[in-house]
Every structure is written in structure tokens, then in C-alpha cells.
Amino acid sequence: MSDMTEIVKRISGVNPRKCMKCGKCSAACPAYDEMDYHPHQFVDMVENGRLEELMDSKGIYMCLSCFACLERCPRSVEPAKLIEAVRLAVVRQQDKNHLKPEQIPGLLDAELPQQAITSAFRKYRK
Amino acid sequence: MQKIGVFVCWCGSNIAATVDVQAVSDALAKEPGVVFSTNYQYMCSQAGQDMIQDTIKEYGLTGVVVCSCSPRMHEATFRKTCEKAGLNPYMVEIANIREQCSWIHKDKETGTEKAIILGRAAIAKVHLNAPLTAGQSPVTKRALVIGGGIAGIQTALDIAEAGFPVDIVETKPTIGGKMTQIDKTFPTLDCAACILTPKMVDAAQNENINILSYSEVESVKGFVGNFTVTIRRKARYVDETKCTGCGLCTEKCPQKKVPNEFNLGLDNRRAIYIPFAQAVPKVATIDPNYCTMLKTGKCGVCSKVCTAGAIDYKQQDELIEREYGAIVAATGFNPISMDKFDEFAYSQSPDVVTSLEFERLMNAAGPTGGTLLRPSDGTHPHTLVFVQCVGSRCDGGEKGKPYCSKICCMYTAKHAMLTREKYPDTDVYVFYIDVRTPGKNFDEFYRRAVEEYGVHYIKGMVGKVVPENGKLKVQASDLLGGQQLHIDADMVVLAAAIEPDKSARPLATMLTASMDTNDFFTEAHPKLRPVESPTAGVFLSGACQGPKDIPDTVAQAGAAAAKVIGLLSKDQLTCNPCVANSNELMCNGCSACEKVCPYGAITYIDKDFRGPNRTTLRRRVAQVNPAVCQGCGACTVACPSGAMDLKGFSNAQIMAEVDAICK
Amino acid sequence: MQELIKAKAVELLENGVCDRVLGWKAGEFFYDVTPAVFRSREEIEKDFVFGPFCGANMSKYLIAESRKEGKIAAFLKPCDTYSFQQLQKEHRIRRENVYAVGVQCEGMCDIDAMKAAGIKGILGADGDGGTLTVHTLYGDKSVERKTVLAERCKCCKSKKLLGCDEIIGGQGEELESNRFAQVEKLEAMTPDERFAFWRGELSRCIRCNACRNVCPACSCEKCVFDNPASGVENKAAANSFEENLFHVIRAFHVAGRCTDCGECSRVCPQHIPLHLLNRKFIKDINELYGDYQAGADMDTRPPLVNFQTDDPEPSVVHERGSEQ
């Protein structure tokens, strides 16, 4: 999982160690109540490698990308970029089949080109 | 040809274990000019030193090479040894065969070979050494303190107590500085004015202290012990010697709409004013930006009411020039502007104030007479939110200051505590990132605010403040409670970061004192020389060196004074003899050296030289002031003609070392 | 142009504006024009010339001349005015003793370029505009000026006349020049190729000191190469160091002060392209520390006595090298 942390840091360009845990991001966040994890927690979780929990969280999709956290952060940590990177990381997970073999028979349909199923099966598997 | 003695030290086994000292002394004995060469167990011991002294006398040595530990260790020792034997101390060179040879090599052959080469280089250098004598320069026994806040006052008082005359230059009409604006002081809660104003009076009454208020330093020339400073005495349009400070003019002046800077613009003053009741000197000043008489030539009310005849509309700025032996910078600090932090709605609501403004709102001499009232409607606030670290500890750049302003935690605790004490019906919230209370009785003070006064300390920051229906909607995070808070506050108080006064930067240039990127003065050494600037004769007092509270400031002010007293108690200063000198015959007068000199040690004169056929040629040539030059050598390389050389590290000496090493 | 200048020279002398005039004098050969001081109408009428071979930079002579009694009028081409200002900046010229007349220049010619253009038996050349009249044994010929320009004039950096009391021939502009093209070409070579190139060039040096003596920046009261105490004095070649690195030291001494007038290469009897060393420094300074033209103004701090706290580290040389 630590690889994933590195990827998220690289995609976002954010260094979570710069965070001094003041919470101004969460104070400024308009979607605070919708989230299970809050902006300052995102930063902390990335720093401590708790990325799996974060990637499974529904909260990351509640972020409006309004950039209020990024704008207000006194240390230029840019939590919004981090959240965006986590979302990208979820979407871009490589080496994974998003379609399971057992699902395929159910999907077979005369109308659907077989090619589509094959490529969906292989998607991201590089 | 020099007669050189070589002394190879064993340093017990430190050197002798990896360097064949006998081989080294034998090899170096064969070098040209070497008349004596030996080795000994501990050269720095009394016996070793005696040996050197005896040899100098016996052989009439003109130069000494000691192959031993680093010159940083014992160069001074061996110089003194030789001086006692009648040899000029600058005829000694050290070959570092311990730190830079025996300790880094294991193979004896390698170590011996290298030690011989290092010895040869030192011998080659000694051949070109010349006796150097340290110069002397006299000390003007008067000090200048720039800035009349608590730092400047304390420094001046301490210097004056030791019997030396001191001038305080203060740009404002009165001394006292920021401390005059503060209501109470932490952690004892005594009133700032009560402890400060007696000191101001002491300063005014001390025979050795001369206060130049409403004045600015215009230029600084000279060097340690011999500064010449030009001071601009700004026209206050009131004769200081005649004004009695009765204040009648300040009541009669018809121009009433001048923002009162003493109360940070929270109320107004007149165009002629005395900043506050205990001002020193207690003399009125006319503000030329607002005075109708000065602007239009019509009015003259103050002149008519002044029974002392002190008003003088024709007064001009006056430049005075004085000599000083030492200069103390005590230019202090200011809170930063809140322009870049408008998420806290500072510009949108008068009820969002900075902490210094809050001091004035709590102060009995302030705009509200000491009753805490909202600036917007004059009502009593019930919910107050304090925000710490506004502009401090930021990522640098535009957002704010990268440093901790140090005093905010404590004064915020003080504000919260005082508010709760005076108005128990209030709810007080303090939003903090960290609470920093290192200091005697500081943490106890903070805990009292929480435990006894019931101040709500919340770990987290305020994200935004929105004025709405006469309230301030505060949105903040409570990190420990894990929730976002929404508070309807009546007032928000911002603990604005502090920054050095804007006058410090140009002053540093005048003093050739260095500054850090935040415009705080740099100390000569961050730990061991904290009150001296790297420029000799320039000392630092108070917040101009870094954020400080009052006790730290007073302590540092006393330390700076002690350094000044130490300097002024000398009649003569001994200079570093390893200084640059300019060969006038070769100097082009091009000013390249002057431009790179960090100390302003180089000046130019027009000098007559004999030309061919009995003619005289007048040329511009550089002159180095040996009392100011610190011997860095920047000028020697900047000089295209090679006219500038450095004593003790001359071009010829360094090249001789190069040759010896590369041979 | 020549007549205008001569008339001005006479006028200045006779009006008492100056008591001497610094200008160009016909030499032994028509292309060998030398700087000279004129004191009378007669001398001016007899010898004063201004034409396509008046390449000499006049400013250096003003160091000595401006220190003499009285006032001297000097005719300065755009190149010369840069040196003139640079020398004032270094307090070398007493401006109050100089009456500076700026002379616009259309580029100076190179006799070798003329010969190379196939013109034989050249006796002289004149003309102001784009076309020159070359007098030869076989009659007059017309030549395009731009085909016979000196190397340095082909990539002229500026035709601006700076800091003059008066201007003849109109003020000019700074030009877009490709003067660094040859430096770039060398930079693109491998170190071995560069070494071979410079070995070929510098090995021809006969240490005549012409480059130093003509250079307006090399105006030290006593040159380090003449100073026995400097460690690099010019002596019998016990070893070859003094000669090997003479040009490097010289280029370093004038770095940040060289106005790129190109006199060093003009006077080199061995035709060593010495100006390339100076241009390399100028190019580096421009790239690393921002554009700087020595002599262009009176107050900018020269780059070698200045710094920025975020200047590139010396390793930039290595990094740039590895990019190539």
C-alpha cells in the first residue's frame, strides 16, 4: 500500500508532512458534514499510509473541489489536490480486473459485441 | 632569507602513530631557509613552548613553523609563545598534520608523506610572511540607541547608569513604543503603563540620556568606535524648549477628524496632539498632513491659545551630526496587515479586531474608557472568538510569515482571561493550533484561563467569518471533538503575526548589518553572540532581532547595554592586522573593491603622484581603513590590477603554498 | 561624413570648446588608420580621416588625455561610446575634460575581406553609405559595404551613441545581433573538439600584447602581467603557464567590464579570435545573471561585483554541459 501512497503524493504534488494540523481546511470546508473523513484527516491518512481506508471511503466523492481548503491552508499543503489524487487513484487502479469472470455469462447478450466484454475484462490490466 | 625553525609535534600518539615525526622533521630540515628542525611529544605543553622560545633566541629565528593540530586549536597559543620570545606573532605558521593528516589516514607512509608536503607548504608561506602589527583606533565614548521602545529605553538606561552618554532616536513624538499601547502584561497582569512610564521618566531625567524624539537616522558613516551619524529632527512645528505640555492647544484645535494612531484609528485626535497623557517628552506636535494652518495658511488657533509661544509654523527639518562609539538597533515590531486574511472579515466588519486593537478597547485610556464595547454599535459583546496564529507559521511567500510570533499564545490567554474576569456573562472561545507557553509561570497562566476562568480552548482553526445580521458567523473546526463548529460571535479577535518595523531594512543597509529573509537583524552568532550584529560596534536589542515578549526584550536590552559598556570602557580598540591593503601605485581607482566590501572599509582619495618629466599626476586611489576591514579578501579578487592584497594571506603567500603542494 | 567631422573638429578648436581633438589620422597604409591628437586647423586638414578603416576605439586614449590640462574633443563611434561610459563608470575618464562628439557608424571594413572579395591592387577606399568606392591600380570599383565588413561589424550590437555632448550622423538603435552564434557553435562541440580548436588558435599567440594594449578595459595602471609580485608576470618562458593562460586571465579580468568592442581581435597579428573568450563571458553572464551590457549605463552594478542570493551554483556548468 505504501506504493499507492507514493503514487498519490506524486499525482497530487502534495507533501503531507508540511501539514501542521491546524484544521483550517476542515474549518473552511462547506461539505464537512457530508464526509466521513475530513480534509485534515485526508492529509493525515496519506501521511500515515492509511490509504486503503481512504480509497474505500465514500467521503472523497463528497468533496466539491471548491478549493477552499487549498486557498486557506497556511502551509500550502493543498488538501483538495490530495483528495483529487485519491479519487484518481481509485479510478486508475492498475493490475485489477473490474469485471469478474463469473459475471461474464450473465452479461452475455446477442446485442453486445463480445469485443466489449473482452476489453472491459482486460481494462487496466496492464 | 628567513631563518626558520620547524617544530613537529607528536601530540602523544595522535600524530606520531600515523606520521613518522622523525622523518618529517628530518625531511623539513633540508628545506631552504630551515635552520632548525625537531620533534617533540607535546609542543603545546610548557616544555614544548619553552623549547620554541629557547630556539628562537638561540638561532635568531625569523620564522616558525609548527606541524601540529589545527590552527583553529593552537595558532593563538604558538603566536603568543613566539611573541614572548621577541618574534612577531604573525611570523608563525601552523601545518595541520593532525585533523587533516594523521587522523584521516591509517597508512604511516602515506601520512608521513602528506605531513612533509603540508610542512613544506607552511615553510613556503613563512618565507613570504611579514611582521604584522595590530593597529589601534580610538573609541568615542557615546552610544546611539535607535528606537525608543522598552528595548531602547532599557538599553539606554543601563548604558547611562554605567556613566556613558546615550542618545535615543525615536521616530514617533514620544518614546515608549508598543508597550504604551498595551493594557495589562502577562503573566502577572500588572498594568503596562504603570511599569513603563516610570522608566520613561527615568530616561528623560537621566543626565546621560538625551532623547531625540520625532527624529530619524539619515545616514551612518564610520566604523566601530568611530561612527558619524546624521539624524533628521523632523519639524514638529512646536518649540520643544518652550512647550509646557499643558495640552490646551490639543483641546482647541478645530481639526478634530484625525485618526488617532495611538488608539490604532479607533477614535480621533486633533491636528495638534500629544500622543497620550504620559508622553515623554510631553510636548505637542502638529501633524502637517491635517493642520489647516500648514496646509492653507489660515487658522492659527493653537498659536493664539499657546501662552508659552511655543508654536512655530515656520519650523524646518533639522539635520544634526553626532559621533558615537557604538550603535544599538532597537527598532521593534508591528502587527502585520490583515489584508491577505479576509476570510476573517477584518475589512468587512469593525467587530473583527486585531489583538493590539483589543488592547486599546480594554484599556482605561482607550477609545471606550476601558469598557469592552463592540466598535460597530457600542453594545456589550457576549460571545468572543479569538483566533491564534493569524499570519504566523505560514508557508512563507504571500500568505504570511513562516515563523512563530511567540507572544500571541500568552496575550490571547491574557485577553480571554481578562474578558471573562470583567464580564462573566461572556462566552470566550480560543481557536489554537498549538498553545506555546515556555516561560516562567506561563503555562500556569494558560491553565488558569482554562480551569479557573472557563475559557473554551478549541484545537482547530477558524475557516471563515461572515458578518450577518449584526453577528459574526464563525465557521471553525474542532479537531479533537471531530466536528465543524458554527458560532454566532459578537466579536472576533485576530492574533496577528508580528513583523519587524519597516524602518529596519534601510537602517540595516546604513549600518551594513545583515538581515534574514524576514527582515529581522541577524545576530553575530545565534547562540553565543545573540545581541551583537556581525558588524562590529552594532548591537541588537528587542524584537528587531526576533519576536520577543517584554521580559525577554528587557533581558536582551540589558545584555546589549553590557556589550556597549564593554566597548565604550576601552580607550583604544585593537584591530585585526590581517587586513587588505591597496598598493596605490597600481590602483586604478575603479571602485570594484569598494562595491564588494561588506564593511564599507574602502574609501577613495585623489592623490598626486610623480609622473615622468617632473610632472604630477593626480589619481583616484583606494584606501583601506584597517580598523574596519575584517580581512575577508573579497576586494583582492575584485581588483583587476592586483593592487589590492591581503596581509597574512597575500597572493604570493597562497601561491607559494600552491606551488609547494603541487611540486 | 569625413568633411562634416573635420569641419566640426576645426570648429570646436577655433571656438575654444577644446584645445585638442582626438581623431583618426592617415597611417602608413590607407587601411592602417591610427588614433591621433590634433592641435590645429592645419593638422586636421592635412591628416584627419574618417572612413571605412577607422576601427580604432578612441575611448582608451581619453584616460590619459582627460587628465591633462585643458579640454579634449573626441570623436566616438557607437562602440567607442560604450567603452567611454564604462571607463567613466570606473572613474578612469574625467568627463569634465572631454567634449564627446558621437559619430554614427555604418560598420568598419576589413582589408582582408576586400582582398578575399577578389579586388586586386587596392589603393584606398571611401564612401559613407552602403556602397564603397575602392580605388585600385586598375581604376575605381564599387563594392557593397556589407560584403567587406569586419567580422565584429557584421554582428554589430548597437548603433546607439551614448553620453555624447553632440552627435553627427544621427542617433542609432540597439540592434538584434547574432553575435553569440560562434560561441554557440563552439559550445555545441565536444570538449575534445573545443580543446583542439583553442589549441590551434592560442598556439599561434606570439605574446605581442597588442590585444592587451588596445583593450579599453585593460587600462590598469600596472598590468598584472607586468608586475613581478603578481606571480604571473611576463618573463622569459621558463614554463609555458604565463602564455598558456594569459588569455584566460585577461578575459577574466575584463569579464563584466568588456563592452565587446572587438578591438582585441582586430589588432591581433595572428588573427586569433580573442573576442570569443570575452563573448563567452558575456553570454554566460546574460544567461545566468540577466542581461548586462557593460557601458550601457552609468549606475548598474557590474555582474562580478554583484550577486543574487539565488544565483545558480557553479555546478550549473556541469549540468549545462551534460545537457549538450
Add this chain to the structure above:
Amino acid sequence: MQVNQEFKPTIVAFCCNWCSYAGADLSGTNRLQYPANVKIIRIPCSCRLNPMFILRAFQRGADGVILCGCHPGDCHYTTGNYYARRRMTLLFSMLDFLGIERERTRVEWVSAAEGAKFAATMNEFVETVTKLGENKRLEDLRCKS
């Protein structure tokens, strides 16, 4: 380039008195080894280093020259190393322009606390110069044949 195992280059290290010379002392105090080829010359400040000294060293047979000074911003004389930095940058660029191996010259900022850095720098520099082999080019710049 062929690596000559026998070849022991001569390296001259100019160290400023306040930071780098002390750093070199510290690497000795900590017994951190670096080759004996490195000989240190003490100068008051990196800005004292005249380019002529470097050229002189090469001419007299040095194979590499390194200048060590206080880190930019930490100069004992406040600004000396800033000037040194410009001078050395331009000099190195010029030597490179003449085709002299740019690896033979170096500037490294070493504080009084960086004994380990000093030793590591010297080890690495000696290795680099050893690989380059003997310095011929500066002596040969003028063709002797």
C-alpha cells in the same frame, strides 16, 4: 577513459577558515577517511580565492581543484561566498569552453558541522579526478610542438 590504478592525482582544496576548514577538521576529529592526495590550503573566505590560484595550481601539476566555503547565506563575512559563487561559475564555464574537463574543478559548500560531507565530497572528487587521469590540457593549451 582508461582507469589508471597507479595514478594518484594531486588535489588542492581551498577551504574558508570559518566553515569548511573547520568542517575538514571535524572530519579528522571523527576519523573519517579521505585520500591523502587532498591537500588543504586555508583562506579566510571563499571570496579570497583568486581564479589565478586555480590556474596556478593546474599549471604546477594539480589534477583537480576544489573550493569549499560556507553555505550561501552563512558566510562569516555575510556576502563573500556569493561573489565567489559568481566568479567560480564563470571561470569553470570558461575552462569548459576551452575544452578542459569540467570535472576537474568544483565548488562545494561545507559547514563547520559537516565533517562527514567534507570527507564524502573529497572521496568522490578524488575518484572523479582519478578516472579522468592526469591533467594535461592546461599545461598543453599552447601547442609545444
